[in-house]
Amino acid sequence: MNGLMPPKRGGAGGVALVLCASAxxxxxxxxxxxxxxxxxxxxxxxGGAAAIGAAAALFCLAVARLAHAFLxxxxxx
Amino acid sequence: MLTLNPGFALILAAFLVLTAPRQTRTWIFxxxxxxxxxxxxxxxFGAAEAxxxxxxxxxxxxxxxxxxxxxxAVLFALIGVGITxxxxxxxxxxxxxLLLAGGTLSALFVGDLISLVAAAALAGLATAWLVLTSxxxxxxxxxxxxxxxxxxEGLLFLVGVxxxxxxxxxxxxxxxxxxxxxxxxxxxxxxxxxxxxxxAHVWLKDAVSHASPAGGAALCAFTTLLGVYMxxxxxxxxxxxxxxxxxxxxxxxxxxxxxxDLRRASAYALMAQTGVAVALIGIGSPIALAAAEGHAFAVIxxxxxxxxxxxxxxxxxxxxxxxALEGASGIAPIAxxxxxxxxxxxxxxxxxxxxxxxxxxxxxxxxxxxRVLWTMIAALPGVLFVGLTLRLxxxxxxxxxxxxxxxxxxxxxxxxxxxxxxxxxxxxxxPQWLYGLMPAELTFDPFAVARLAPQLQxxxxxxxxxxxxxxxxxxPAPESEIPDVDGFYRGPLAQAGQMAGVLALxxxxxxxxxxxASGRWLSQRFAALVxxxxxxxxxxxxxxxxxxxxxxxxxxxxxxxxxW
Numbered sequence: 001m002n003g004l005m006p007p008k009r010g011g012a013g014g015v016a017l018v019l020c021a022s023a024x025x026x027x028x029x030x031x032x033x034x035x036x037x038x039x040x041x042x043x044x045x046x047g048g049a050a051a052i053g054a055a056a057a058l059f060c061l062a063v064a065r066l067a068h069a070f071l072x073x074x075x076x077x
Numbered sequence: 078m079l080t081l082n083p084g085f086a087l088i089l090a091a092f093l094v095l096t097a098p099r100q101t102r103t104w105i106f107x108x109x110x111x112x113x114x115x116x117x118x119x120x121x122f123g124a125a126e127a128x129x130x131x132x133x134x135x136x137x138x139x140x141x142x143x144x145x146x147x148x149x150a151v152l153f154a155l156i157g158v159g160i161t162x163x164x165x166x167x168x169x170x171x172x173x174x175l176l177l178a179g180g181t182l183s184a185l186f187v188g189d190l191i192s193l194v195a196a197a198a199l200a201g202l203a204t205a206w207l208v209l210t211s212x213x214x215x216x217x218x219x220x221x222x223x224x225x226x227x228x229x230e231g232l233l234f235l236v237g238v239x240x241x242x243x244x245x246x247x248x249x250x251x252x253x254x255x256x257x258x259x260x261x262x263x264x265x266x267x268x269x270x271x272x273x274x275x276x277a278h279v280w281l282k283d284a285v286s287h288a289s290p291a292g293g294a295a296l297c298a299f300t301t302l303l304g305v306y307m308x309x310x311x312x313x314x315x316x317x318x319x320x321x322x323x324x325x326x327x328x329x330x331x332x333x334x335x336x337x338d339l340r341r342a343s344a345y346a347l348m349a350q351t352g353v354a355v356a357l358i359g360i361g362s363p364i365a366l367a368a369a370e371g372h373a374f375a376v377i378x379x380x381x382x383x384x385x386x387x388x389x390x391x392x393x394x395x396x397x398x399x400x401a402l403e404g405a406s407g408i409a410p411i412a413x414x415x416x417x418x419x420x421x422x423x424x425x426x427x428x429x430x431x432x433x434x435x436x437x438x439x440x441x442x443x444x445x446x447x448r449v450l451w452t453m454i455a456a457l458p459g460v461l462f463v464g465l466t467l468r469l470x471x472x473x474x475x476x477x478x479x480x481x482x483x484x485x486x487x488x489x490x491x492x493x494x495x496x497x498x499x500x501x502x503x504x505x506x507x508p509q510w511l512y513g514l515m516p517a518e519l520t521f522d523p524f525a526v527a528r529l530a531p532q533l534q535x536x537x538x539x540x541x542x543x544x545x546x547x548x549x550x551x552x553p554a555p556e557s558e559i560p561d562v563d564g565f566y567r568g569p570l571a572q573a574g575q576m577a578g579v580l581a582l583x584x585x586x587x588x589x590x591x592x593x594a595s596g597r598w599l600s601q602r603f604a605a606l607v608x609x610x611x612x613x614x615x616x617x618x619x620x621x622x623x624x625x626x627x628x629x630x631x632x633x634x635x636x637x638x639x640x641w
Contacts, residue, residue, distance in 0.1 A: 016467060022537070
């Protein structure tokens, strides 16, 4: 038992996923459809924001995991 | 037209509210805010006549585009907070909120350094008072800690201003200062405490998490904003501000995601968003300064709304921790929905005020040299969207085994929060009004596809990745707290202080015992000598007594002859 459980069914997760996916698709579509002047670096090029967003989410997951591990250890102390 | 500082209207109202009946207090808040609006908007830009005090000019009112913008943000927030106060009885807290808002507003509009420091100190004291009046557990200790922070800030201000004034009376008038000089560095350090820079940032989350629902919103609205204003006024284009701002963004983002208490997480998120404004002030170009000022405005209104909503949930659920929020949507559905809307406003979602200024901020740093800062500013909404909005929504709408009993937040709280969210939405949908307030003339379209599409994809992808990869873990115990700098001074440093105190007491005790023993020994020797001299004709003492008497006589004789 490693303390991990699958996410609960129901709640706001499904709705949030649909809304986020719609925003992401709309954003990526509009971003690639429009004409871009030369971006000042790769992060500002089409699709760059999606990469930054994915990195931001991974950062959140990593931080949350670290915080959880720390607090869980502290609790067992 | 009156040349009264608008902040004075709020300070007067703070005294008035202490004696007013409960039903009238909310009206006093709103009336004081409108009176301040009249004083603020009914006057042309420029300084009022200076008064000389001890040879130094004192300018109680100096109105320009910069302080007018910050002043409007303070008054918007005050109206929302003021309406919320109608939900509970705490006259002392009402007075503290008005005094805090009044001190902050006064500091924004004065035109000389001494008045600025005095008004900032008044606001600092009111901040501590506000926390001390909170009914939440641990508020007294948090208030005392806050008092120490503001005492340190006041000391630095005092030393800095005293040294600065040695350059002459003219230096008392507000102008750009040099952070490399001793006086400038002291004042800069004091402002760093107020703005919540790294290492001095812990006071904000400590105070916010221990303040009452209305108090937490007031703290978010009226404290760090003054620090940003002072930086924009006294240290524009100061290069060191850019790395400080970046550190604030990084630290605030990490803790906003890590902390399980959403009020504390929101305070950290405010720190991160304030870091954007601080970094932009460090960049110093006209568009960066305009973006910094606009972002401070939008963020303050957004976070006031968020704190009000979280306060309303806290009022009904009893805690703002994620463990306690499960099923909160069934208890207080309107407050929860407002909380999600307010969190969207705070994280710069398109359609809200903070997005309009976030876009300007990105344009201001869109250069190769500042690409790291650009990336941090761009990524921040994604991080905060996950840390605040998604975590709140997932916890509040989580299915529960038992159907919760509906117990909506009081009407005054819902109304105050709705108004704050309305401010954010209306400014966000019509941002030209906000751009018109900025000191620099700005023509900008935040809803251009080139700006809107990246923001939508960034937040959308961040949400999708988080929702797909998250795993549900048992949440930590309610008393668990993520360690921060305060963990050092409340833990090891406090223990070291205790040990140093015990050691110092031991040393004092030992030295006292040694002094007593040596005194006793000396007095015994002296008493023996006196006893010896008291019997001059005994065999034992005759020779010694005679020798001593002869030596004394010769000594007196020599001294007396040396005078001649």
